[in-house]
Amino acid sequence: MVEASIIVKNANGLHARPAGLFSKAANKYQSDLKMIKNGDLGKSCNPKSILSILSLGVYKGDQLTITASGVDEEAAVKELISILEQEID
Structure with missing residues (x-):
């Protein structure tokens, strides 16, 4: 298992456009993926689902941990961490 964390710097968080790009990238991989918000396992989602990402409600300043x-x-x-490092409007 591989894990990495990042603080969201995108001013608008993960709204529809960046969530869509993120989900599209996640779907390229066979690995089981999970995105955890602020270290709370109760606030996690499957990053292969755009609806799951949007329902997580990710805003600027939130910490996201990606596990694969x-x-x-x-x-x-x-790749997923590199997408989160970008400023996507």
Whole structure:
């Protein structure tokens, strides 16, 4: 299992457009993925689902932890973290 955390810097958080890009990227991977908000396992989602991401309500300043388990886990976490580092309007 691979895990990485990041603080969301996008001024609008993960609204529809960045959530869509994030979900599209997540779906490229075979690994089981999870996104956890502010370290609370009760506030987690499947990043392969845009509706799941949007329902999580991610705003600027939130900490997101991405976990991946599977054959392409390292590549998945690396790409998903890089998407979160971008300023997407």
